[in-house]
Amino acid sequence: MFTNFPLFPQQASAQAGQVDAIYFFMVAVTAFFSILIAGLVVFFAIKYRRRHRDEVGYAIHGSLALELLWTVIPFVIVMVMFAWGAKVFFELYRPPVGAMEIYVVGKQWMWKVQHMDGQREINELHIPVGRPVKLIMGSEDVLHSYFIPDFRVKADVIPGRYNVLWFTATKPGTYKLFCAEYCGTKHSGMVGNIIAMEPEAFQAWLGGGAASESPVAQGEKLFSDLSCNTCHMADSQGRGPMLTNLFNKRVELQNGQTVVADEAYLRESIVNPQAKIVAGFQPIMPTFQGLVSEEQLLQLISYVKSLSTQGAAPAPSGTTAPQMPQASDRPVVEKK
Numbered sequence: 001m002f003t004n005f006p007l008f009p010q011q012a013s014a015q016a017g018q019v020d021a022i023y024f025f026m027v028a029v030t031a032f033f034s035i036l037i038a039g040l041v042v043f044f045a046i047k048y049r050r051r052h053r054d055e056v057g058y059a060i061h062g063s064l065a066l067e068l069l070w071t072v073i074p075f076v077i078v079m080v081m082f083a084w085g086a087k088v089f090f091e092l093y094r095p096p097v098g099a100m101e102i103y104v105v106g107k108q109w110m111w112k113v114q115h116m117d118g119q120r121e122i123n124e125l126h127i128p129v130g131r132p133v134k135l136i137m138g139s140e141d142v143l144h145s146y147f148i149p150d151f152r153v154k155a156d157v158i159p160g161r162y163n164v165l166w167f168t169a170t171k172p173g174t175y176k177l178f179c180a181e182y183c184g185t186k187h188s189g190m191v192g193n194i195i196a197m198e199p200e201a202f203q204a205w206l207g208g209g210a211a212s213e214s215p216v217a218q219g220e221k222l223f224s225d226l227s228c229n230t231c232h233m234a235d236s237q238g239r240g241p242m243l244t245n246l247f248n249k250r251v252e253l254q255n256g257q258t259v260v261a262d263e264a265y266l267r268e269s270i271v272n273p274q275a276k277i278v279a280g281f282q283p284i285m286p287t288f289q290g291l292v293s294e295e296q297l298l299q300l301i302s303y304v305k306s307l308s309t310q311g312a313a314p315a316p317s318g319t320t321a322p323q324m325p326q327a328s329d330r331p332v333v334e335k336k
């Protein structure tokens, strides 16, 4: 609508149109009533002005019909805004299954990106158009916020947890990235570029350059460097829970509760192992807080994720139940 207006960001994602539609609807409703009310104030001030010095106003006694009318109409309008807004909000908050995952770490004052294929970048993000992209974001230090105006998406990047932002770019181009949360001296310089490319060009970009090892491979290396593998063994003989097929499964805890082993749970179990003790295990794991960076945490997590067979339905529980011994180093598909 206003895409040629220089102060209004262009629409470059599949989400942008929906966000703009509700935005313009709300602006239109607000403008209409503001003008209507301001106009009526002026109109009534003139129409009912005092014409003689000794003129006295007369009392009015209200009108039930009028009261109902100006209660019901705004109610209906705000409920439309609420329902419509909730629908768009939920869509923006639920990344589709199968979206391309990319890790982002915010740090004073830069954005570090790690692709699953091993490509890394700083203050840039290369993505293919036409494919949902899901950013899994954490912070090394303080609150940041990842904001791409042309895509109409923004999410806080919070120390100690993971936040997700997803979008589907629709046209190739370079788009501005901003940090939208005041985070220190060089907050205003914490900017970057999103480079949306045709899928073939993106594949070529992924393959080119000095790609380091994939996060999974780096995580696997860390896993043995930090001696995680001395307790978390590939069979159920270890002193720590087995990690094979753990991701996104339900885990039974010592206190009787169950949790889903998602990224946040895995992260917490590394930096604060005592927070959730798996049923049947001793609280003997040391904390790795301060020993691994946010990026390394993401690498460890992607290694643990890689130990799970993709698309397996969540099991009710059973990470601690006796498992089939497995000699091979590959995850074995569980038959139910």
Ligand code: CUA
Pocket (backbone or CB within 6 Å): 106, 109, 143, 144, 145, 179, 180, 181, 182, 183, 184, 187, 188, 190
């Ligand atoms: Cu990071 Cu502002």
